Amino acid sequence: MEKTTKISNFNLGTCRVDLSDNSLSFDGQEKLSLQPKFIEVLAQLARGYPEVVTRDELIETVWDGNEYVGSKALTNAIWHLRQHLTALGDDTVIDTVRKTGYRLLIAPQFDEPLVSDVEQVEVSFRQYRRRSLSALLLVALVSVAMSYLLWTSTGIQTGKEISYLTREDGSERFPAVSPNGRYLVYGGARHGSNYGLFLKEISVEGALPKRLSPRDSEEARAVWHPGGEYLYYPSRRAEDRRCFFTEMQMSSGQVRYLTPCNSHRSALDISPDGSQLAYIHNVPGDSDDEVYLIRVESNEPIPEKIQCQKGCSGVARDLAFSPDGRYLAIARRLSNITEDIFLYDLNTGEERALTQGMEDIRGLTWHHSGKQLVFGVETSGVRRGFSLDLDSGKVTDLAVPGFSYPKFIPGSQDLVYNHYARQYDIAYMDVDKSIPQTPYPLFYSGYGQRLPDYSAAAGRVVYTSNETGFNEIWTSDSQGNNRIQHTFIERRALYPRWSADGHKIAFIAPDELNEGNQIYVLQLDNGEMSVVASPYSNHTRLFWGPGDKAIYSSIDNQLVKFPLDGAKPVVLRGLSMSRGQIVDESLLVFSRPDAPGLWQLDIEAYEVALTKSEALPTAIPLIRGRGGKIDWQSAPAGVYLADGLNWVAGSQGVYFKQRASGAEYMVSFWDRQTNQTRGILRIPNNYLSSFGTLAFIPSEQRLLMTLTDYPQRDIMRLSHPLLQR
Template structure:
């Protein structure tokens, strides 16, 4: 019998032949309507397999899991991205059928459906039916004989089922389907959950509308008891770790008035708080060793040192704080950590560049390290299984978060298929874990500045995908931005109304921070290097569509900023503000300062923010040691969310419970508020741009993120 997966069929004027993975389009020529013109395309086998599954199931919806199971044998780690890529390519190749409407429909959070009825070859179907009838007759005869055999075997089957019943029950328990239970439903944003060793208490950090972040304690054995706030409103706290006996909490705390950060110890029975060590952020990773003798955390509080691991001994007076990461001239920074339950390993999340991270494990006795992953965009937390043989971790790829589990010996990775998973932590030996579920939609929003009636932010592009980091060119009259429309973060452009969209890169990796050249012919952006251990500055020439990497010996590059003439690009490196030339001559270090975002205001002046301190700065490129302050750090407290215009500077400022858009007038030097929006409305890593033709200010709209603490039971972690 012929394999149904090899049957040819038609979609309108298109014929699909799975035997050679071909797609043939037919159309009548203009000179002779009876004449037929054919165009044959060859597609990748996986693309044809996806189309075949949709055709065989027409007009039903086929879920993403079913497609991954049938086409990629259930390998969700590979299939998730590959499926998105296949659907995108099928829509492109089948675009000639668009005259009759869409070809493949996306059913949100479910899967895909073919919208054109397939017409399978009649001869092949008839042959199938004849063979089916013949086979059915044979089966009927065999069935009559089998009845006698089945009757005699019934007793044996019953005894076998009775004997194996206990084992089947145990296997069923091991193969439980995924179960997700919400542990918090409070207004606000809950994150970084960790459960006490006895499984009773849950501690987490949370924003409450109108209040600073604090730590909260929940009794998991009694839902009727109210959640208890542990820390005061005079400081901010988000992340904590339990002592081995569950009597104390260790956490990072930042004072609201002075911004000083300290590692604190809280004794729960007495509410006594003791300061232990300096830190740099209230969101720093923190963990206690399994023997309870050491506290490890991530910090960058020492001058000229990147984020690294610090270890503090517990229970001893006047102990020295020891750094256990790279000291100087580092090509990476450590971002997260977790002790294994057996005390043999420490798992470390390491960032090689500002757009690439990976997971390492360090043998604590020897200090030897192993690398487990290659080329992850962002790791969003990790935790060990009870046997210390596997790690559960979450990632963010092209704006989507999900959970995975990796075997540290084989390095095999399996997907948990838990959308939105962030910062997972396992609960003892229960086979369960807690995490905070994260959902956020990035949009490009605009504010009309010349309206007589007060206005607000409006989305520029109405879509279910993420758009971010806009930059406008007055020469090209187009907007460039990053979009994950194709399943990957790529470079796209549109007109200033968000229409006439065009995709310009197909790198299938993370691209970021595009900027137009002054003449509107080129776009600079950054993307990972070939080893995913750093990034490079790339230049896209729109006329030739060629992409080149600028010559550089540096490992990591910050956001690009074009020179006034457009012959070079400035970016921050380990050496400071560095100028890279389009003719690939050796780069030049302008000065030793670290630039966040920069704009050339003239041939000799660069306006920029610094990543090490607040304020807005101006450097004379002819005298690079001459740096002056344009806006004081008391008034200008953003690194990325600002833009330079001929009249002045628009910038974001954060306040308790809100954000503001402000304008600094270059003539009067006065700062005027423009708009007030809710807290977290604008992305901290977004960008701003100004469109003079429509007097619009564009920025990345973040939206208030929804985070809730969830409890997960999953067959892969039992």
């Protein structure tokens, strides 16, 4: 039998914590409703005051010992509680005790004394049974994992050693070790602050990192000069927000600006002899991001774009020099869901593909031997590490989860990488509640779900889930129940959209050769799936046209109509779309990449005018966007669309992500009838996923969104038997 402690309602300073309705209130003000798990965590911290409550204790008590779900959910709960408790005026109310757990820094005042002698026989039995089953499950999982590691084609997957090089309270990425193996440089940031470069002596245990770059500039990734005396990195300067590839002399800290960059995260690498810097850039006239070279010893470096003898394939995303300086390994995006690695010969300009059918390449590095590439891949939201044998072309899974942006340590067979962990969840909030409500997960599954869309005709939500290891198409009812998996293509499905009649779902997925993507239509009544005829290889987010007679997608910055009666696709010149939605028969509400804000247009009138070569109707701006010389007419002043993806339109108005102050944003509603906007939920920038969308359930006044926690990135060191060559 187990003894538990009864916990009554309590006060934390001026904050009233009510366990009966999972709410907080301050000085008698209106209650704020929180997720029940958040309140449970706060109650357990109050019960343990003033002692530290370990993470294991909290996961065991609040999440029934489910380490997989509880670890991420606990971090998320602590973050939310800290945000809500800032009204108490203290720097922090919940203290993090490194490598242990958390403790309250304000004494709780309970309504009733704590009672610790109530025996819970039935609860103890359930916990005993749950722990027993968990133990059996853990043994089974370990056995399966060990069997898998021993069963791979290499037969030598055992013997990996992984250790932490950073465990900071923030996000660390893009590691690189100095030529003498003594120092680690990486990009680091805490939530709400700029990324900057940090230096840490890895040969000294417990050494603290030192910030190299100014706090008000932005830097994230760097490479060392082979001699170790210089660092090269892209930097967005504080004084004018301009971005430059920069050289820093390590002995003096003196910097020299070399050439413009597009982003402080732009990929770069330096040749083995230290003479050339290769980087990815886009200048006016470039259709895509390209690879450029400069000579770093020049006082005024002149960029030179590499030229492929037979034309380069796709958009350059990352690169690495071979150890002999003859080749560049280049990761290139072929479509929005396919990416591969190419080998570029710097002497001949010839380029050939090394991989086929990857999704997202997350960093690549050469082995010292020059015969092996190691790289990270993200597949359906999950990252893993792989090695590529250049002689045989064989790709081998290193079985290292979270593997991203690796770099070999000079003079060593080990490498460093940043471990990446992030959870995506579809959450809901009921917008008609009198008490402000935080979003609640629609599913408690521990898997990544994204991109919800709701059909009133079908009464169901469609979304993608990586529950099977691939992003497949699923549906559920509006409560998150009665879930059904509809596709089994074992490839990455994206952007599902309901037809108006609720009988079909359109989405995109890779083609059979994994060289591009196609538009698929799923018939719900019989499960049949067809491919929409298209001459294009890269389709973006979709929307159904009036009467479900066609599907639309932007191709190369032009909106294209794909009729479902077999007719040829029609290019609607003058229109481009980030995301679109038909409202009220033929009224198209859309965001666009060429102009900020949200717009509307009668799509049928536009097509008729285009066919008759008449003057084309002008799109009307509904919600402002920052930038651009645009006559916003009657669009509400002071309201700005934060991104072109997180919005959903209806006949009454638009729910959208609005720009607020600093690093915060607002989920807001624009009322079409009154032209007024009201805020619904204030959120940090990263909380509402940019790789998502909003959906609305009118009958329940329920808003759906794709939420994500702050990504956890730590720098790791890996020793692996496949890399010992």
